Amino acid sequence: MNIKRFGNLKFFYNSFITLFSYLPILVLIGFIAGIYWSLFIAPIDYLQGHSYRIMFVHVPAAWMSLQTYVVMAVSAFIVLVWKVKIMEIISVQCAPLGALFTFIALITGMIWGKPTWGTYWVWDARLTSELILFFLYIGIMVLYASIQDKRQAVKVTSILSIVGLINIPIIHFSVEWWNTLHQGPTVTKFDKPSAHITMLLPLFYMFAMYQVYFILTIVKRIKLGIIERDSQSNWIKELSK
């Protein structure tokens, strides 16, 4: 088996991407089921009441914002070391998706903050570091768009992505390193999670749905990236016919 063909854009476009054409319907059904589970089946919290249900959209979005950044930084590292074309596209296309997840995490977190803390926003370590993550994503997108030579743009944004990776452990451990209004780890205490299993199951289900959504959307974005990048190739001209 020739491993090099996996770096070939035409091969990637024709085989891998077409496998995902059925996914949008599954994702839609999956999210409807997850939202129904979160809103109507999961029990009410004894302390926060119904407002805790925001957790089912907020927490997976926050996890995805970190995961997307790691995917982007790993792709950026591969770009700098091995110069794999498809990784250049993945690295660039991860930024808007990561910004989307971070936006959802920030906005739903603010909405959850009002009934829980009595305020939409505080400049505590978790919230501020998550906001910095949002600015990092936006910065990478703006930087890429502002450089004419796209090969050079990928190199510069890759370096910024790798440098920005330092923010990921800061976000994760911020609630342990500093006194914050944001609550400490609840789910990641695997030996004894603070949340009940009837609340954890819909949370993990929604996280799985976010993962499938990530795959669906990143594949769509990669497809877009390939067509923008290889627009003069004969195989793309044939595809347009």
Added chain:
Amino acid sequence: MIEFLDMGKHAVFVYSAYTITIIALFMGYILPHIKLKKILDKKKNDIKQKK
């Protein structure tokens, strides 16, 4: 379900959080989809015009 529909003052927070999430996720998928379709349609038209 009745318990949820009767959740009082928290309803506005929960509903707005879910609505914003659904709209954001939908836009996150549909925008690249539309852009991709536009590019392919434009290429198709260019090829037709050349013929």
